[in-house]
Amino acid sequence: MGLMVIFALVVIVAAFGVVRSLRSKNLLGLLFALGTVVVFGWFTFMTLFKDGFPTAH
Structure with a gap:
């Protein structure tokens, strides 16, 4: 479950990358950031x- 939390953090950072690449009109950066959000977001x-939300032990 720790891996899922790390992947969720990757999705958050990639979402900021999508916004930043849209503002700077960087199409290749947008492609990779959007792909990361879709793949890792779907997995998360x-x-x-x-499995539900991970519990703290």
Whole structure:
């Protein structure tokens, strides 16, 4: 479950990358940042959906 938390942080950082590349009109950066958000975001969402939120021990 720790990996899921790390992937969620990657999604947040990549979302900032999407916004930044849109402002600077960087199409290649937008492509990679958007791809990262989609792939890692889907993995994070489905992990939360299937296993639930990780509990602290």
